[in-house]
Every structure is written in C-alpha cells, then in structure tokens.
Amino acid sequence: MRALVFTGPERAEVREVPEPVAAPGDVVVEVERVGVCGTDVELFTGGMSYLHSGRSSYPLRPGHEWSGTVTAAGPGVDPSWIGRRVTGDTMIACGHCRRCLAGRHHVCAGMLEVGIADGRPGALAERLAFPAAYLRALPGSVDATLGALVEPGGTSLRGVEAAALTAGERLLVLGSGTIGLLAAMFGRARGIEVHVAGRRPEDLDLVRALGFEHAWTVETLPGLAWDAVIDASNSPALPGLAVDLVEPGRRVVYIGLSGTPSLLDTRDVVLKDVTAIGILGASAGLAGTIAAYADRSVDPRPLVAATVGLDEVADVFAGHRPTGAGPGPKIHVDPRRDHG
Numbered sequence: 001m002r003a004l005v006f007t008g009p010e011r012a013e014v015r016e017v018p019e020p021v022a023a024p025g026d027v028v029v030e031v032e033r034v035g036v037c038g039t040d041v042e043l044f045t046g047g048m049s050y051l052h053s054g055r056s057s058y059p060l061r062p063g064h065e066w067s068g069t070v071t072a073a074g075p076g077v078d079p080s081w082i083g084r085r086v087t088g089d090t091m092i093a094c095g096h097c098r099r100c101l102a103g104r105h106h107v108c109a110g111m112l113e114v115g116i117a118d119g120r121p122g123a124l125a126e127r128l129a130f131p132a133a134y135l136r137a138l139p140g141s142v143d144a145t146l147g148a149l150v151e152p153g154g155t156s157l158r159g160v161e162a163a164a165l166t167a168g169e170r171l172l173v174l175g176s177g178t179i180g181l182l183a184a185m186f187g188r189a190r191g192i193e194v195h196v197a198g199r200r201p202e203d204l205d206l207v208r209a210l211g212f213e214h215a216w217t218v219e220t221l222p223g224l225a226w227d228a229v230i231d232a233s234n235s236p237a238l239p240g241l242a243v244d245l246v247e248p249g250r251r252v253v254y255i256g257l258s259g260t261p262s263l264l265d266t267r268d269v270v271l272k273d274v275t276a277i278g279i280l281g282a283s284a285g286l287a288g289t290i291a292a293y294a295d296r297s298v299d300p301r302p303l304v305a306a307t308v309g310l311d312e313v314a315d316v317f318a319g320h321r322p323t324g325a326g327p328g329p330k331i332h333v334d335p336r337r338d339h340g
Helices: 038-045 049-053 150-163 178-189 201-209 238-245 266-271 283-294 310-317
Strands: 002-008 011-016 026-035 065-073 085-088 127-131 135-137 170-174 193-198 215-217 226-231 246-254 275-278 304-308 330-333
Touching (some): 002 310, 011 310, 026 085, 038 310, 065 127, 065 150, 135 283, 150 178, 150 226, 150 246, 150 283, 170 178, 178 193, 178 201, 193 201, 201 215, 226 238, 304 310, 310 330
Parallel strands (some): 170 193, 170 226, 193 215, 226 246, 246 275, 304 330
Antiparallel strands (some): 002 011, 026 065, 026 127, 026 330, 065 085, 085 135
16 A cells, blocks of 8 residues: 655655554554644654654654544454544553553553554555554544544643633633644633634734634733633743733643743742643543534634645645645645545
C-alpha cells in the first residue's frame, strides 16, 4: 500500500510499504481522512523534541488525527468491529502500570503515540493497523471530516473542562489556530462568553466568520475580568501573560507549546492563587467530542481549508497552501484520492 514517510528533516515521500496485518488485539482500518497537525510539521522539520530524546526517529510514518472503516479484525477482537466507522486514541499505553490503573494512561511511561513516537506507524497511509481497545466508534452523523477532527477536539474539550467555568462566565482563548478555535467552540456550546486573541488583525477574520464577535489581538485586548484563560498559542511570551490576565483564584490552562522555553514567574501564580493546568492529548475528551459533533452543538468543519491526496502532502509540509484552500487552519488528507 501507499504511505507517507518522513525520511529525514524536511524530507517526505510517498512509498510503497507492506500491508498492515490484523495482529492479536488489532484491527485494520481503511483510512478515509487524516488531519495535518502542528506536531506532524515539527516531526517533518526535525524540531520535535522526541527526535532529540530518542522517542522518535526517521524513517517515520506520521498521522494521528484520522477516521476510517474497520476492514479486518485480529485474534481476540470482537468481529462486530468490521464495517464500523471509527477513530482512535493516539495514546497507546501498557495498561497495567500504576498510572494506567489510575486512569492516566495518556501519561504512561511506556506509552506509544500513533504516528508520533516510534512503535506505531501513523495514519497517513491507505490502511492502518490499530489496537481495538483504543478505537472509538463514530455515529452516522459524524462524517469522515468530523471524525478526523475528534482528536484535536478532544484536546480542546479537555482544556475547556479544565477551565472549570459555568455558563455566563468569561473565557479568554489565546491563539486562533485549530486548537484555540475548537476550544472557543466548546466554550460557546456551554454558554460561556468566549473571547479569542489572535496574533495579527488578519487572523481575526475567520474568528469573526465563525460567529465570535469578541475577537482581539493581544495588543487590543480590553481590560475585562477574565474568569479563565486558555493558552493555545506557540508563543513563549503568552504563558506568563495568561497568569497576568486571569482573575485571582481562577484557572489558566496550557495547551500550546512554544519552540523555545517560556517564562512564567511562579510568584505571580502564588500571589494570585492561580491554578495552572497542562493538557496533554485528547484521551479523556474523545467521547465528549464525538457526542458534541454528533448533536451539532459543535461543528468544526469550517476549520478545514482543503482536502488533498497523499501525493500533495509533502508540499503541505513544506509550507505550500493548496490551490483554492479556504481560510481555515486545518488541511485534511484523503489517502484514497490519488489511487482508486
């Protein structure tokens, strides 16, 4: 079958690779849609920390935001999975360590991250072998595009839940990329007053088009009381600003990662009695995200600017926006588009 392979920093090509096998506990999925994520871009450029720590190495097959249909089930897997439309958890854990048994499998020391760390090839391929225990079934109202947005949605939903706001309270989201906009959507669905801060004035056009009237740059933020702040940016300057802005005694949630260390003065955290929370991955947010997409309380499809085939993905990773792409921040891939 055909799959995208990162062969080294800033080198990507579509290769013929062995067909996946439904080993014990696994299924094979016919991949219908895959999202290109910032983590994938870091793996492509060579900037991802895992490449330096040894968790990831080239050649590497990326892709962890996906949806598809199960076509085969291995020994020990319920055969009723065959024919079902699914997505899956990126974090594949050992299942028996202290963290896993306490419900924190997404921080298991032996965790394999599909399409990110070594050990589990990603979904930017025609087919994917995947452990059945980590599948999530998709209802009929969740199409392929929505299915491939479940993983980033789960991360954003966890961020909103961590902010611990009630309807009518005010949330500031720093960052107008996919994660920030998804967090804004989940916040709005809960009756929260959502404000979004983008980096440049032109970044706010899409924010407003999505129905968020409170759209600002950091420089134009109004002097309001922020009941919670979610930092979904990649700026090293914004983690500290988030603590400066949030109301005393409330919460700051960190989802974004900057390329360089950020500065955060813990004296400000202590003296304002702020709770700071980090969010890694979507695991605990997957079910809630699927439910929100299914009932249309959250519809993130406008975030997808274009859907391309495998042969076009290398150009996307090289920074070229597809011809005719819309204003959204997310590019999707249909691995079936090029061949058959």
